[in-house]
Amino acid sequence: MAEDRRQAGAGRGVTMRDVAERAGVGLATVSRVVNGTSAVTPELADKVREAARDLGYRHDATASSLRRADRRTDTVALVLEDVANPFSSALQRAITDAASERGVLVLSGSSDENPIRERDLVETFTARRADGLIVVPTGRADDALRAAQSFGTPLVAVDRMVELAGVDTVTVDNREGTAAAAERLRAAGHRRVAYFGDQPSIWTAGERLAGFFDVFPQTPAGPVCRGLTSVEQAEQTAREALAAPEPPTAFVSGQNLITIGIRRALQEAGLEHRIALVGFDDFPLADLLTPGVSVIAQDPAQLGREAASLLFARLDGYEGPARHTIVPTRYIARGSGEIPAPAG
């Protein structure tokens, strides 16, 4: 009860100076005890800790970082496309875990594929003096990235390559992964294969489309649609493709939402067992649908770990040339990609 009273309203406003006074020691000694840096007589240390407890003292990381020689804030920032999307949140989770092992916190924001928001976020995060930045770049705000870099903030691009010297990157083998999946369709007899992908300004979209073209270079292969960004849009476009005189016998999708949109259109037309579908990027429950959706799966957690590892290497003093890590994708056969082309 008395304890509660003493602490009530305490905390905010209690400084090391107050603790020092109460413990009858110097300010510097309190700092030493709190940070556990240099040795302090156990007896004194106890007095300090007691005073700190009594006063409800909370170390102020803000002020600490301001004065510290390395000026570290022990914070890294994350610019995602959209946290609410499972790929992004898995990425965030992996990075946060890696950071938290080092006592580093993570700030994050979503660009929504909008370069203006990306620029905003990068600038805000640098103003907050994040120790480093991990960005899923839209590809259209590289100036902001360069600015952050020239300011001295280490930068890692994840998921997508970026046209900037000195930036470490982590990507998956988009082109090879897509080509391998397309090749399976070709081997299963498919000749009219549609490719649905998103905005070509996104690096991954370009790579995946290139992988598709590696296998189906010719126009009659089937309709190629880019710039798809939502489930609804993909669904509508797929519906139209299915209504064409010679509809595709298989679909390749460059992205999660598009895969789902195509599948919706397929189910609506009752064609999910007749027309093949392979999507890039796995999604929950893909295996519970009938038939299961075959995908080119990437491992976002692995991507996140690699990105964190590259960033922390920089923070630990690595000054070498930019490194580019490529994480392999993996084809998961669940049925929808194994539907053969109709005979004839």
Add this chain to the structure above:
Amino acid sequence: MAEDRRQAGAGRGVTMRDVAERAGVGLATVSRVVNGTSAVTPELADKVREAARDLGYRHDATASSLRRADRRTDTVALVLEDVANPFSSALQRAITDAASERGVLVLSGSSDENPIRERDLVETFTARRADGLIVVPTGRADDALRAAQSFGTPLVAVDRMVELAGVDTVTVDNREGTAAAAERLRAAGHRRVAYFGDQPSIWTAGERLAGFFDVFPQTPAGPVCRGLTSVEQAEQTAREALAAPEPPTAFVSGQNLITIGIRRALQEAGLEHRIALVGFDDFPLADLLTPGVSVIAQDPAQLGREAASLLFARLDGYEGPARHTIVPTRYIARGSGEIPAPAG
């Protein structure tokens, strides 16, 4: 080119003092221009901005907050259960959006339902001087929450109630929502209904179970399993329930992963069209499965917006009693919940 050169290596280490010197004005004037607080002669202001640009000056939010009267960091922190889970990430997204409208950044971390991690996160976030905290409480680290509160950091609990005076909360109508869904099953003739929920220490789990008991109070209603935490565990347990001599004719699930686990077991046994299933919390693709999975849907984005609104009200000076917002759930009929009890 010359521009680039001038900025190369600039930035880090450039202070307002440097800008002031270069612009030939006082330090205070630079501060005024940067913050746009009091008026400055346009001519001078331009000189300052030019000097800042030339030097690659970046405002230091850290130092700023240290000196500012209100000591605001313009940062709020978020303690989630697990960012990688769609409910949490939708919550984070909504909160981040609300925050960003006010120029506020958000730090976040996952407790994984572990009170020790929750305590850790709350303490770290307070040390970083977050202006406020939004927490999905495990229910077993309330001491840490109280500490943060007594330190003066406004606190909002979201998704779950917390046994602490003065904490604003946002929850959904767990009990009523579950009861309403259970009532539908009862009306459809179901008498042996199983309830699968997660750890009873979680507030929502208790509420939902209570809602179920409101409708099926008797033991012979069906097996009641608590403490389920993963898809696999739920699947295994459901499998066992189905193998019993008198298996349930319907399942009610208290949570996402459990719903999916039950559904897997059902599909494995080929019973998804014969045995009813209603889950709490919606999930992507629930409608694409056949039959679609009926759910008691909550709106995490709405929860997030309400939480942000309560927190910002506190930051804007609201000092009244704690407020408790309840966001309604909504039953979505997709088929699996509309399977009637077998005749006889």
Add this chain to the structure above:
DNA sequence: TTGAAAGCGATACCAT
């Protein structure tokens, strides 16, 4: 080992 004092970069007050 300990304490005094000098800043970290910025804001806010007080003169001018």
Add this chain to the structure above:
DNA sequence: ATGGTATCGCTTTCAA
């Protein structure tokens, strides 16, 4: 409207 200056809470020499 502008400049000087005293802090904000802490870390880090530098002496003692």
